[in-house]
Amino acid sequence: MNLNLTLLGQAISFAIFVWFCMKYVWPPVIAALEERSKKIADGLEAANRASRDLELAQEQATQILRESKENAAEIIEQANKRANQMVDEAKEQVIADGKRLREAAQAEIEQDVMRAKEALRAQVSVLAFAGAEKILGATIDEKAHSEIVEQLAKEL
Amino acid sequence: MGIESPTASSYIKHHLQNLTYGQHPDGTWGLAHDAKEAADMGFWAIHVDTMAVSIALGLLFLWLFRKAAKKISTDTPSGLQNFVELMVEFVDGSVKETFHGKSKVIAPLALTIFVWVFLMNFMDLIPVDFLPAVAQMIGTSVFGADPNHVYFKFVPTTDINATLGMSLSVFALIVFYSIKVKGVSGFVGELTLQPFGKWMIPFNLLLEGVGLLAKPVSLALRLFGNLYAGELIFILIAILPWGLQWALSVPWAIFHILIIVLQAFIFMMLTIVYLSMAHEDH
Numbered sequence: 001m002n003l004n005l006t007l008l009g010q011a012i013s014f015a016i017f018v019w020f021c022m023k024y025v026w027p028p029v030i031a032a033l034e035e036r037s038k039k040i041a042d043g044l045e046a047a048n049r050a051s052r053d054l055e056l057a058q059e060q061a062t063q064i065l066r067e068s069k070e071n072a073a074e075i076i077e078q079a080n081k082r083a084n085q086m087v088d089e090a091k092e093q094v095i096a097d098g099k100r101l102r103e104a105a106q107a108e109i110e111q112d113v114m115r116a117k118e119a120l121r122a123q124v125s126v127l128a129f130a131g132a133e134k135i136l137g138a139t140i141d142e143k144a145h146s147e148i149v150e151q152l153a154k155e156l
Numbered sequence: 157m158g159i160e161s162p163t164a165s166s167y168i169k170h171h172l173q174n175l176t177y178g179q180h181p182d183g184t185w186g187l188a189h190d191a192k193e194a195a196d197m198g199f200w201a202i203h204v205d206t207m208a209v210s211i212a213l214g215l216l217f218l219w220l221f222r223k224a225a226k227k228i229s230t231d232t233p234s235g236l237q238n239f240v241e242l243m244v245e246f247v248d249g250s251v252k253e254t255f256h257g258k259s260k261v262i263a264p265l266a267l268t269i270f271v272w273v274f275l276m277n278f279m280d281l282i283p284v285d286f287l288p289a290v291a292q293m294i295g296t297s298v299f300g301a302d303p304n305h306v307y308f309k310f311v312p313t314t315d316i317n318a319t320l321g322m323s324l325s326v327f328a329l330i331v332f333y334s335i336k337v338k339g340v341s342g343f344v345g346e347l348t349l350q351p352f353g354k355w356m357i358p359f360n361l362l363l364e365g366v367g368l369l370a371k372p373v374s375l376a377l378r379l380f381g382n383l384y385a386g387e388l389i390f391i392l393i394a395i396l397p398w399g400l401q402w403a404l405s406v407p408w409a410i411f412h413i414l415i416i417v418l419q420a421f422i423f424m425m426l427t428i429v430y431l432s433m434a435h436e437d438h
Contacts, residue, residue: 004201006201
């Protein structure tokens, strides 16, 4: 247990070991550790950001969905309204057409009746003249008596 | 080996003697053949075993850590890198907890102390006769020495020179940083002007001087005392009949695992504390 030169030798080797450790061991290891912890921190932050983004996207998606549902409902409602309107219009048109057709038909019928009456009247006057001729036994000059015939026909 | 030795006391003495190289009183240089010769060499002698083992372990530490540091990557670490990172992070955490200044030296210093002291302490767990027996074989066969005069104490921290050498280096750093941070006047002022003001300067100097000098001495003696006692108990156990030794040496070795780590940690922690005290301006 003597104190001797070993003391100095030990102190010197201690100093050299510390110097070496300080120069060549400590810096690379601590740099790598710091870099890794930075990497991990970055990764965690990225994960956080991603989950936040996801939440945002989901919110957006639901909002878009809701809006599109509303749009669709509105469109359907408009379409329904328009269909009803079209049906109504069609009905009115049909009714109007029918009325017009009926009126036309009626007019035609009336015209026909008039024409038939006219023809009938003419026929009747001719018949009357024939009867009168037969009765009188003489020919009635058609030219001389046409005025009378026409007047007669008018009276019929 | 215990039962083969002539007497228990000579066996113990043999185990507690360092392999000393130095100048004999008659002027010749050489290894000391016994404790008395070693003591006669005075200060200018060197413990070959302490130096060899401690330097070998220091190199082992640096080689291992340098190897990991060279190919360190920030991806998933494995094997050696894991271990090195664990140690570095542990030491870095301890330093950051205690020391709040800025210094590039203190953290690597703490790492060196912790691992090196641990490795030197760890030699304590190698059975007490293994390495001395190897040394004796080499000594007798290679150098033709008398087997009784080949000493080999292979736990460097059971040599007061080793622990004191480290603690004096730490002491030098304490003084250096005290002067660097506070200036010469600040350091002298710290030693003389507290705790009782300037009318009690001699008393203050005595008080603070003792406090300052106690740091390296207590640091060295604590480590030395723990390991020396532990080693002594291993040697005493080794005197027992060989069939009984395991019953005592196994529990003691298991307990010693705690001691060697704890002492390395304490040495490191106190170094950090002392240096952070040196950095603090009052």
